Amino acid sequence: MGDDTAIVINSDDLSVDESPATFQYPLNAEEMVAKSIAPVKRDFLCPPPVRTCNRDDNSKAPLMDEKKSKRQLKRERLQEQKSALHICPAVAKSGNVDSCVYKEKCRYSHDMESFKSQKPDDLDGLCPFLSSQGPCPYGIACRYAATHKDGETGEVATVIINGDKRNGELNVLKKDVQKLLWKNKMKFPKADDALNLLGLLKQGKKKNVGDNDSDGQVVINGNGDVDGKGCCRENTDSVNEVDCTAEVLEEDKPYEADVAEELRPPKKTKSSIDETCSEPLIDGEILHEKDTEKSCKQSEPDFEIIMEDNDKCLKLHPREKKLIDFKEKLYLAPLTTVGNLPFRRLCKALGADITCGEMAMCTNLLQGQASEWALLRRHSSEDLFGVQICGAFPDTVAKTVELIEQHCTVDFIDINMGCPIDVVVNKGAGSALLTKPMRMKSVVEASCRAVETPVTIKVRTGYFEGKNRIDSLISDMGNWGVNAVTVHGRTRQQRYSKPADWEYVYQCVRTAPSTLQVLGNGDVFSYLDWNIHKSNCPELSTCMIARGALVKPWIFTEIKEQRHWDISSGERLDILRDYVRFGLQHWGSDSKGVETTRHFLLEWLSYTFRYVPVGLLEVIPQKINWRPPSYFGRDELETLMASESAADWIRISEMLLGKVPSGFTFSPKHKSNAYDKAENG
Missing domain, CATH: 3.20.20.70 (Aldolase class I)
Known part of the structure; x- marks a missing residue:
């Protein structure tokens, strides 16, 4: 991760039929813009590269994730926990085998010598936690352990502040809150009062006939499943996150199944304003379009808001907020x-x-x-x-x-x-x-x-x-x-x-x-x-x-x-380097954290290749719907960053995070159709 990172690009990775000086693109700049193609200067245009599949080389192989069953994934997790590489976090932090409170009942390994003999080589660069107060929270498990100061491993109380702040991060889920949510014992007095005032409070089933303690509180039935569906680390961003924000979703099919398990089954509400304005959804589409027009004309029920003693937690008027x-x-x-x-x-x-x-x-x-x-x-x-x-x-x-x-x-x-x-x-x-x-x-x-x-x-x-x-x-x-x-x-x-x-x-x-x-x-x-x-x-x-x-x-x-920044490839690499440092501080500097950081870096690189440097364009500025043609950059790194191949994205990640582990595969979660002509729906 140092500034002196060597960048070596093998010319065999890109095979072109003609040099940029002899290649003639069939369209001029105006025609390219009309077809939503970025008008790159003709001196830099080149034919699309011809790539070959070589499964023996991870950096060149076409990368597709293999789907595994839940049983297989569970078996792999159990095997990983039994291995010497899965060392107890408490032991790794302190360097003392006796520091684990679970002793022999701990599900992790306490064999430090075996861990050291099997641990992957340290990465180049400095530990991302050196600038923070206190020791590195990952101890000997850190992939930058060679840069730790003598005697740095020890207490990590300086990293966790009041149990609510870790390395500058807030909003950590507390265990007592999580347990209440698991057991459906969390109370929501303000929400219940608001729903009651609006006439929207559902009457939940009471445990006993004479039990009046629930006050009609609605409790969402949870299954207690907290493994996070492939969560990379407890209370951290998961690799298979269920985050379908409309801003980035471009092709929904690859991950719709992930979200399906996490959505509440539709239940018919008992309130007087339930579902009066539209037909049910069938296969993702509304049955009748005309119903959506009628809904605006329907009269809205008037609610008389009566403030009672138990309504003190409610604001009297939204303007007071x-x-x-x-x-x-x-x-x-x-x-x-x-x-x-x-x-x-x-x-x-x-x-x-x-x-x-x-x-x-x-x-x-x-x-x-x-x-x-x-x-x-x-x-x-x-x-x-x-x-x-x-x-x-x-x-x-x-x-x-x-x-x-x-x-x-x-x-x-x-x-x-x-x-x-x-x-x-x-x-x-x-x-x-x-x-x-x-x-x-x-x-x-x-x-x-x-x-x-x-x-x-x-x-x-x-x-x-x-x-x-x-x-x-x-x-x-x-x-x-x-x-x-x-x-x-x-x-x-x-x-x-x-x-x-x-x-x-x-x-x-x-x-x-x-x-x-x-x-x-x-x-x-x-x-x-x-x-x-x-x-x-x-x-x-x-x-x-x-x-x-x-x-x-x-x-x-x-x-x-107020300018167009003709950013160089070196400046772009520095931005990627900052992202990697932030990622290691967030997901961890051990092997698991490094690979999690690599995964999200690759997801981001599946977007950054669409950028065309300002100095290469005949028409400025670039529009977001322009599809970049194949082109040579002003240097080898810029050419590599313009590649649409996941194999080349992996090579960029290796400049910052070292070689990928054996058997590594990657396929971007979001496959863009923003540049392609697509039917609506």
Whole structure:
């Protein structure tokens, strides 16, 4: 990880038929732009490389994850625990075999000599924890143990502060809270009072006929499963995270099955406003489009709010809440998989003002799943931070926001009502709420009444293409209690296949009341895009930046400095190096943490290759829907960074994290169709 990292590129990896001087691209710059192809200067264009499959070389093999059964994965975990490499964390930290409180009953190995003999070679560079107070929390298990100071292993109390802060990280799930959630014994008085006032409180089954202690409290039935479905580490971001934020989802099929197990089965609500505004979903689509039009005309029931003694925890009016000012601030959108804590730290260093965590499912949070709670983690450098949640029912969402307010440190809570993937929509969450405005209102009102923390929502323009409808609802959203609304300029059916409709976003901004902040979202990829949207609609509070930050996180620097940054390959490698350092501090510097960091680095590299350097373009700036052609960079590293092959992404990761382990495979979780012509739906 040092600055003197040698970069060696084998010319055999790229086989081209002609040199760039003799190759003639068939289209000129205007024709390339018309076909959504990035107009790279002709001197740098080249034919697509011809790659060969070589399974004996991990760096060149086409990488596809092999699906394994749950039984096989469990067997591998048990075998790993029995191996000498799976050393007890307490022993590794202290270097003392007697430091483990479980002694011989510990499920991990205490054989330090065997561990040292089998441990992989240390990586080049410095331990990422050297700059923090106290010793490295991974001791001899750290892959940079050779750089530890003499006698550094020992107590790690200086790394964990009051049990609530680790290496600058907040919102760690406490064990006592998790146990209450596992046993369904967590109480939600504010949420229950809010639901009761709105007439939305369901009557749960009582244990005994004469038991009146429950007060009709709704308890979400959890299965107690906290292994996190492949969680890399307890209370850390999992490799198979169930985070389907609408900003990054581009092809849903590869991971829809992961989300399906974590969504609550749809139950018919008993409230008087249940499901009166739309037909049920069939195979991910609404049965009748006309029902969504009728729903706006249905009369809303009037509720007379009577404040009783047990309602003291509720705010009298939404205006009494603390408000967040989004005006002119650079907002990093919640991003699936890649929008983890290390990436947000990187964007903060590059100029982002507001950050938001990856979307977490309400049902999983209420069940105490460690992998889902990891999505709520916050770094101390994130001075204006929010979390995003997704749920289909008022009781679930209201209880979740109360739980977050009580046990997390956040500045605002965002409710996702725009997630487009089928498995979420079929359960009534995400974009499905756009077809049910009465339930949408109930979710927002119950959530806003249950907490003092500002609540925001994120929506799309509508469900069906050509049938935008948010403009008819946004005038009432201010009365629901929300602080701000983000409008993504596409419908659910459009996904990401067409440009965002910013004219409609402007229309929504002008329709909204002056007390409601409206943010725009979609296709912001340069400071010129930012300036155009702000000048076309001065009432717009700000623009949320999503995929543009994935492709080039220095977009925040460009906007603040009002310039096109012709960033060099060396500067880009330094940014990757910072990300790796943040990742090792977050996921760990032992072998497991190194490979977890590598996995998320590769996921991010599956986006960064789309960036075309400014100095190579004939037309500036690059648009987000332009597909990069095959081209040579100005140096070998820039050429490598432009490769769309996962094998080349692995080679970049090896520059920063050493050689991949034997049998390593990788396939990107999100396969982009943003550049391809796709049918809606």
